[in-house]
Amino acid sequence: DAKTTQPTSMDCAEGRAANLPCNHSTISGNEYVYWYRQIHSQGPQYIIHGLKNNETNEMASLIITEDRKSSTLILPHATLRDTAVYYCIVRGSGTSYGKLTFGQGTILTVHP
């Protein structure tokens, strides 16, 4: 699975959009980009995934560049409850099971 690079930490004001970048320059054609987050002392939570196209769900939007070497997770209206560690993970399709390799992630702090 491709390696990802994320900033160590970011701040965001409540109510503003939080844009979390991720670099995955070695991504291959069949690998998906997944985002998970982990709120303090809880288990990780799936947010969104994408392959080539931009994706949106009730939690966030995912923008993937045309060359697929980077992506941005967008929380459109961040709240204090969005303070968490955000993990960008690249993983191929194929087997029905498999490991998620978590990097260090980005600590997002949403402040009032």
Place this chain on the structure above:
Amino acid sequence: DTEVTQTPKHLVMGMTNKKSLKCEQHMGHRAMYWYKQKAKKPPELMFVYSYEKLSINESVPSRFSPECPNSSLLNLHLHALQPEDSALYLCASSQTIQGVQTQYFGPGTRLLVL
């Protein structure tokens, strides 16, 4: 029901004790996982069960012994642990739809080994 439950929430044990962590899901997922997470570090995979058979063991010491009694339950048996095994132990299950795998995590068991 999209919940993975884990018991106990907290566990304190001595190095000579035997204890077990339990995990349960009723989403019909046929893959289940144990991860270990040390403080301020990302989760690291320990074991994967697929269709109740051990599929991946990430070279975990034998003092950790996983068990999958049925498709809804996953246990982690602990024996003769060391203080450095103190960590948050996370269970997860996954579904795969058209090649896209989504993992659902429980809240974890916070283990302290004295």
